[in-house]
Amino acid sequence: MPMRVYVPVFGVATTLVLLLVHQLAQRALSPSPLREDVAKGNLARALLQVGHVFGVFLVSASTVANCVEGADVVRDVVWAAAFGGMALALLSLTGHLGVRMLLKHELPAEIERGNVAAGLAAGGHYVATGIITSRAIAGNDLESLGLSLAFFGIAQLTLHVFIALFRALTTYDDAAEIRGENVAAALSYAGLSVAVALIVGRAVEGNFAGWWPSLRSYGAALQYVGALYLVRQIIVQLILLRGGFSLRGGALDAGIQKDKSLSMGVLEASAYLAAALAATRL
DSSP: OOHHHHHHHHHHHHHHHHHHHHHHHHHHHSSSOHHHHHHHTOHHHHHHHHHHHHHHHHHHHHHHHHHOOSSOHHHHHHHHHHHHHHHHHHHHHHHHHHHHHHHGGGHHHHHHTTOHHHHHHHHHHHHHHHHHHHHHOOOSSHHHHHHHHHHHHHHHHHHHHHHHHHHTTSSSOHHHHHHTTOHHHHHHHHHHHHHHHHHHHHHHOSOOOOHHHHHHHHHHHGGGGGHHHHIIIIIIIIIISOOOOOSSOOHHHHHHHTSOOHHHHHHHHHHHHHHHHHHTTO
16 A cells, blocks of 8 residues: 555544544543533533543654554554553543642532633643643654653653743732633633643654753753743733733733733733744744
8 A cells, every 4th residue: 555545544543543542531531421511511521621632633643653654564553552552541641630730639520510711721731731742752662662751751740840830920829710710811821831832842852862962952942931931921911911011920910810801811822822833943
């Protein structure tokens, strides 16, 4: 079979298998599947699951891109199953743990009661985790499998550290605002999470050239995360909103916390994503 046909067919099959495994796991672990959430109108749970499914598609594409060579079907299937299965498990586990860190034990109850802000923040975190997973888990041999796990751990730690540092810039408590159904705060959190994941994911990509050279290149690529601070405080707050300059907090925080301004939340999240996409092109 020509590669131009083989790869798309393999890609479709891989995506369907991973989605099926995801659905079976959700059926066993989740209170209700996506279909029931949509039918019942629970937008919070639907947003959470959409973020998870988005991550599955990212993992599937990465698996095919890195494991399929076309020379041996059995080899392609074996390594796609190994890397795809591991990536799916890591996505589910770290995504679940990550969103629980946001609201701790209160997250499931908030989503079950239909808190859209909680669902949006959790869904955004799953997308961010999917980006990291799809970029870190790559290869088609045992050595690559071990290196993928190592760099996945490094990338996940980096993601959470940067999110924590950036959320310390706000004068409001993100978790408290999201518990209070502040969708603007959830947009800010989700936009930042995905933007940081895009930059960290770009940093973790590439061929392994030894630990020191690889880690040095990884650290150098992370410099663009700092640009997100300038985007927030200068581009969004000072230039676009004309709210004056401040090193921390300011008019943007007031608009999101006190006014629960969706337009400000959308603007902040969009600016983060635009800056991150631009940085990954450099």
